[in-house]
Amino acid sequence: MVEVWLPYGKTEVCVRVPTQNLLKIVEPNDAEPAKNPKSEIDLSLANPLGTKRLAEIAKPESKVALVLKDSDTSINQMMISSLLNELCSAGVKDENITVILAYDPFHDFPSWQQMPTLGDSLSSRVKIVSHDPEKTEYTNFGRTSRGTEVLVNKAFAEADVKVVAGVVEPHPFVGYSGGADLVLPGVSNLETVRSSFIFALDGKAERGTVDGNPVYEEAVEAARLARVDFGLNIVRNGGFEVVKAFAGGIEDSFREAVKIADTICRVSIDNKADVVFLSPGGFPFDASFFEACRCLDVASNLCKRGKSVVLVAECTYGLGNADFVAALSRYNDPKVLEKDLKRNFSLGKLMAYYLLSGFQTTKLFLVSVVPDYLFAEVHSIKSARTANEAYRYASDIAGKNGKVLFVPNGTLTVPQIKTAN
Numbered sequence: 001m002v003e004v005w006l007p008y009g010k011t012e013v014c015v016r017v018p019t020q021n022l023l024k025i026v027e028p029n030d031a032e033p034a035k036n037p038k039s040e041i042d043l044s045l046a047n048p049l050g051t052k053r054l055a056e057i058a059k060p061e062s063k064v065a066l067v068l069k070d071s072d073t074s075i076n077q078m079m080i081s082s083l084l085n086e087l088c089s090a091g092v093k094d095e096n097i098t099v100i101l102a103y104d105p106f107h108d109f110p111s112w113q114q115m116p117t118l119g120d121s122l123s124s125r126v127k128i129v130s131h132d133p134e135k136t137e138y139t140n141f142g143r144t145s146r147g148t149e150v151l152v153n154k155a156f157a158e159a160d161v162k163v164v165a166g167v168v169e170p171h172p173f174v175g176y177s178g179g180a181d182l183v184l185p186g187v188s189n190l191e192t193v194r195s196s197f198i199f200a201l202d203g204k205a206e207r208g209t210v211d212g213n214p215v216y217e218e219a220v221e222a223a224r225l226a227r228v229d230f231g232l233n234i235v236r237n238g239g240f241e242v243v244k245a246f247a248g249g250i251e252d253s254f255r256e257a258v259k260i261a262d263t264i265c266r267v268s269i270d271n272k273a274d275v276v277f278l279s280p281g282g283f284p285f286d287a288s289f290f291e292a293c294r295c296l297d298v299a300s301n302l303c304k305r306g307k308s309v310v311l312v313a314e315c316t317y318g319l320g321n322a323d324f325v326a327a328l329s330r331y332n333d334p335k336v337l338e339k340d341l342k343r344n345f346s347l348g349k350l351m352a353y354y355l356l357s358g359f360q361t362t363k364l365f366l367v368s369v370v371p372d373y374l375f376a377e378v379h380s381i382k383s384a385r386t387a388n389e390a391y392r393y394a395s396d397i398a399g400k401n402g403k404v405l406f407v408p409n410g411t412l413t414v415p416q417i418k419t420a421n
Helices: 037-046 073-089 190-201 214-226 250-265 289-300 322-330 334-343 347-358 387-398
Strands: 002-008 011-017 022-025 064-068 097-101 127-130 138-143 149-153 161-168 230-236 242-248 266-269 273-278 303-312 363-367 381-384 404-407 414-417
Touching: 002 022, 002 303, 011 387, 037 073, 037 230, 037 242, 064 073, 073 097, 073 161, 073 230, 138 214, 149 190, 149 214, 161 250, 190 214, 190 334, 190 347, 214 250, 230 250, 242 250, 250 266, 273 289, 273 387, 289 303, 289 322, 289 347, 303 387, 322 347, 334 347, 363 387, 381 387
Parallel strands: 022 404, 064 097, 064 161, 097 127, 161 230, 266 414, 273 303, 273 404, 303 363, 363 381
Antiparallel strands: 002 011, 138 149, 230 242
């Protein structure tokens, strides 16, 4: 027997499978972490791509807006510390700097209700605000070429210098997060987000793809219209350690970051499996079923027709997004749901559409703390108490010779099948 440990909330769970049934454990490619992450960030700021140094862009009297996501606390602290040092060298006063916590539509515990942990020394230096996509005042920057009205946070729009900073990692339909993603959806009005995310129904809007991706292109156009001055993009390895940092023009720095992120996250697989075990990577990526589903496309692409996917996600916040749960309860056919989406779009319905589309021909099992009764009206999902119980269910479908594939970190994985079965 082989024991495979998968991230689950803030701990791990073990799955035991016969040695002969193990196909592969799919993990991000090895990447040596930066010896000194803070120095790596400082170096990127000193050598910007496609633009002047931030210290040269900003003037002593400038009002500056810095956008970041409430994700990795230590990385956020390093990024803000380095950016503040750069601005300080230009003579910018702390009282003229505002940190805006970006909106993340996948968080079920609303990001605008939580302040980023920047540490007492940083938090006391600058103003920190949260972006609420429904209530914040906006500035209209016009429309994208696809007709999306670009309504952006007024505090960000009116800043003399606009900076975005974040982590570049695979995204189910933007391709990679970071860069322009911090503007749209990061500091955009909810209607702007909805209008741009409807293009996720396009087949080119997929994980690991930015070229020709209409959702990514919408974000880029929004960032251009909003006239973002500077970007800082961080690349992490499978252990969520800083590997590389790129700073400068928002598009130039993002593109260079994507090149490195792709070498880490894109993994080649010889064949599809009969059973796929998937973990989003533990908390906060598996905070709810809704959030955990953002990497289900990874597993559905790796599983043979008629076989099984086991999602190992603690889901301490339950099933999550109300629209998502309602859509899963109401619809079995993704084509019918697609018609509803086009009439009345919501991110919850979109993720339900992704789930239903991916699991029309495969069975989905969920290992979580969510009570069984909550799944009574949710179609296409079977809950299991433990990962090994789920394996017993899945192996009954796969047969005694069924091959099992494990993806311990779905959030940072972009699989590429060599041979389709």
